[in-house]
Amino acid sequence: MNKAPASLTVATLSLLSSLAWPQDFFDSVATQTSTDELDLDSPWTHRIWLQQKTGYGWHTPSVAASRDQAALTRTESQLFGEVGWRQNAWRLQASGSLLHDWLPDLENWGAFSGYDFTEQQNQQRRWRMQLADTFVEWQDNDWWVKAGYQTLAWGESESLKITDVLARRDQRWPGQADLEKLRLPVPAVQVTWNNQLDWVTLIHPLPDRMPAAGDEFDPYVELRQQQSELSLIQEHETRPGFAIRWRQQWQGLDAQWMLADVASYESELTVFNSGPHGANVHLSPWRQQVLGGSAQWVKGSWLLRTEQALHNNVRVTQQNPQAPWQKTRQWRGMLGADFNGISDLLISAEYSWLYIKNRIPTLGEQRYQPAASGRIQYTLYNDRLTLEAYAQSITGDEGSLIRLQADWTVSDNFSVSLSAIEYDAQQADLLHPYRHNDSLLLSMRWGL
Secondary structure: OOOOHHHHHHHHHHHHHOOOOOOOOOOOOOOOOOOOOOOOOOEEEEEEEEEEEEEEEOOOOOOOOOOOOOOEEEEEEEEEEEEEEEEEEEEEEEEEEEEOOOOOEEEEEEOOOOOOOHHHHHHOOEEEEEEEEEEEEEEEEEEEEEEEEOOOOOOOOOOOOOOOOOOOEEEEOOOOOOOOHHEEEEEEEEEEEEEOOOEEEEOOOOEEEEOOOOOOOOHHHHHHOOOEEEEEEOOOOOOOEEEEEEEEEEEEEEEEEEEEEEEOOOEEEEEEEEEEEEEEEEEEEOEEEEEEEEEEEEEOOOOEEEEEEEEEEEEEEOOOOOOOOOEEEEEEEEEEEEEEEOOEEEEEEEEEEEEEEOOOEEEOOEEEEEEEEEEEEEEOOOOOEEEEEEEEOOOOOOOOEEEEEEEEEEOOOEEEEEEEEEEHHHHOOHHHHHHHEEEEEEEEEEEE
């Protein structure tokens, strides 16, 4: 079966959207807060850190984009700052980063000759400001209002996007970080009552952050090789999105139900015009409705969890790459379990699935598409060193990945992370063009 070149986006998005880690698993994630310099009487707080992230691809990519040999993939510096103010019922926060990838500079200086960069790559890697959570917040008795640029994390599935449909994602490096590090804030207003009922208005929907043309995980890398010139025209959704959620807690059991009418962060191919001088491709988000819920149940050393949702009006590719994408109704589900009954060891596994209720024979996707993931995490040296192994089978058996990672908190102000990511896919898999984009990633962070 021939896959549409544009459908490579689906594999990239499925891969990225799956890499999450439950943030409330028995409250076992260790956090460190230094109070030496905090003035508890001051309404002001601040946080600053500097991070250097270096990636190295040790294989030659199977589909040559910019890189056609083993070489560095990024040398990105990030300076993050956050300042907050609180007075009575009011709170203000502003945060953001200054980022720069030094690889193009190293090439210009003659210190790096791995590959040439496209204009879009140079633009994406140059000095830039990136806004993080920046908002105004008001809280009084049972009411809480938060307006501004904020990260909305409503789902917990590691292997499939089920109810987590409000947060944008950074799609540039699939599988190389967990979901909580890849979620991006969106302009929104959130109103909460009694810590149970949430209403969210997405003011201005924004697309996911995608790789630049020629990058390793460019979802259109094969199409670019087939066309002398490829022009991608991204259209945007202008209507606001809406979502409502009800949360309930019982002894040992947490549950939530949600309903959303939002624009997709993915894009469908709506127009494909091919000529002797190249092709013009129009990409557009679609409007989708999601009705779902999730639950977590603590039983001894076990955390049992599930997430289920009905997705309406989701677009999928057809076998003909130039045919319009088809509207579908999908049932997405997940069953998972986490175990922490062995000292300092955390074991997690989940099985998820996507079922297309109204599949027609010309669709490029199977009716039933399973996925699975597993994680083993071990902490030692007084929780300062964390060793982790993660494996995932992509939705629809479209490829898999393995990530090994070590995180070492050297001191309260300095930490180091080293990870190795390996991709695997068969000939017909959507992940196949990226199967040799394996990478080593070194990250160092200094608190300032």
